[in-house]
Amino acid sequence: MLRGTRLSKTGIIAILLILVFSLVLGACGNNDNASSPSASPTSPASANPSEGAKAPEELPEVKLTWYFPGSFPQPEQDKVFAEVNKIVKQKINATIDFKPIAGADYEQKMKVVTASGEPYDLAFTSNWLNNYTQNVAKGAYLPLDDLLKLYAPKSYAAIPSNFWDATRVNGQIYGYINYQISARTPEIAIPKALAEKYGFDINSVGGKLSADTMNLLEPYFDAVKKDNPQKYVSAPLFGIQDMFGFENIAGINVPGAVNYNDDTLTVMNQFESDEFKKFVAALRDWNAKGYMNSKERIAKKTDEWTDAKAGKWMMSIGGAYKPGGDVLSSVLGGEAYVTAPASVPHLTTGGIIATMHAISRTSKNPERATMLLELLNTDVELYNLLNFGIKDDHFKLNDDGLMVAGPNQQGYNPQAPWMFASNFLAYVQEGMPKTVWEDTINLNEAAEPSKLLGFSFDAEPVKAEIGKTSAVYDEYYRGIELGVTSEEKYNEFLKKMKTAGSDLIVAEMQKQIDAWKATK
């Protein structure tokens, strides 16, 4: 009997606990509802349309909270932020509560901030960090169309309209584009010393590489290999597929791509395409000829930039080409590099939404947040202050007006001009061509726009399949990119992909693309 009462007491406590948990969960659910688009239909822009024209002193003072990622904290960030706030206060009577988050923590932190419904105004968002489409689907962000036209007319007009189309979800803009290099093509990079010694003109292959023309590079490899057996070519699968004219729909490791030349927008499994098979065969051939140093590399877990710094690269294919990128490769690779685009540049949704800012649904001052975006994207001095710190302290301008490191660069050097606002406001760094931003804008405009611009894939229905195929990809890709995977083994990879549900993913993509096409 005694035992019976004890048990029932335990039972009561269990029930109480379950109740408490369900309350907590319920509160969380309510929070989601409150922030979903259907629950709050009022457009904040309709509040006071004339405010945009007001002088700063007429605006009530507000505080804006801004979350962004990067190499933070910087030792002297408070000093720089205080300077920024002085300008912002004077121009739009607002101060910014800066919330810089260390890059690697950003994803995690924003997830809880968003889910908890915490009030904030601005946040960095993209397709690779703090996922844009998922957050829009959750109702985390405000639609920006009206706000942009009213409060950020100049910077809104500066960005081509098809760029804005790429950010639209259900016809609405939810992300403000940090205008910069958006055209995507893999980059070929060669150490300058090698190029000169072996008389290899990178422009002779620039823009010409495809699955069929990989052999163009072989004479150079042969020449280098003879004298430097330890050097190898780095051609990771990551980011190389654009070279074949594929637009990957859900990332390079997920089956499903559309060919740029295909007006019918037929989704295929890129790993089964002829181009891919030819490329893999080329890699296999390179391995047989010893260009890849596969034996040495297959067991290694460190990233390959480490090898670059140790001077082991004779060429790298991959990444994203951009004008003035030589400077970057030179610093990363430890020696001077020359670069060229591997193929025709393409303009894709992914390239455009790679860096944006969104205004939170929980923002109390969305119009002022938009004004801040306008200010950041038009005020050269402010932008450079935020990016490179205080002039003559953290950076200096030399006699040609090019930017060089200041005496105290270590104090503030977040190295994230792609993140704060339009990259084209940045001072040109010494070593880059003076026309770098014009060149970049031209490259953007010349790039072949994807026919899928504005479509974004909802991965939810095939989440499980994507997980499984990614696991298969992870198992095989290293062998493939090092050229050690035989043809039979590659077919086995394709078969495993099929078993993991590649066909289902492709079918779901086709379904969504057809539905999207019908709305246009």
Next chain:
Amino acid sequence: MTLRKKLPKMLIHLVLILFGIACIIPLISIISVSLSDETTILQEGYSFFPQGFNLSAYAYVLYKPAQLLNALKVSLLVSAIGTIISVLISAGISYVLSREDYKYKNSLSFYVFFTMLFNGGLVPTYILISNYLHLKNTIWVLILPYLAIPWFILILRTFMQKIPHTIIESCMIDGASELRIFIQMILPLAKPGLATVGLFTILQYWNDWWLSLMYIDKESLVPLQYMLYRMINNIEFLTRTASIMPGMNTVPAETARMAMAILAAGPMLLVFPFFQKYFVKGLTVGAVKG
């Protein structure tokens, strides 16, 4: 004859010596890598002795030492306060759970151990702490969540159960109050257990970076582990996103990592020997009946 007797002993000693060396070698090589030159490391790999001796990794990590010292202060403060309160609370709970004659023993143990298996999850916890308890950006957010850890309570309870009940009864006959029994009899008797759990708790507080990642935005409240964790992550982040950002500085990634490991582990390496004499006893007693 003597050799035959000695041989097993010598074998055991040999094995233990080898094991000891195996434990010390990684530590020494970490120190030597942290003192080496980055490019030499990249070209020739790790080694047992510093190559191209230089202190640039420490210069990188210790640039603006005020920040680091402040982080160290936060860590020490949190570990000290947290451990004292946490051990007191755990001891209290464990003691009542170890008393067979405690009326609510079963329901209380259920309440404690249920949380070991189930919890509200990340988002509800975050909402509770930031929106209802308003603990964000206070030192308490680094202390309160780890005050009562079920696993440590379990260890301590098992230890206390080994204290004969008759001692408590005789105290009662002598007229001691419950509180007095707890403080003057039980706590001294449970010293090895308390020391063990205390060490675990210190480690828990000392090694934690998760709470500060979630709840601390204020630079002055960032503890050491989180600061170092963030530095390493930033180095990795810079390399990973390299393709989209120009103007990168070379940072001593490998050597800096090792320098941070030394800085993070250092103080604990000093504390550990002082607990060791209790450690073996406290842990085995706890584990045997765990």
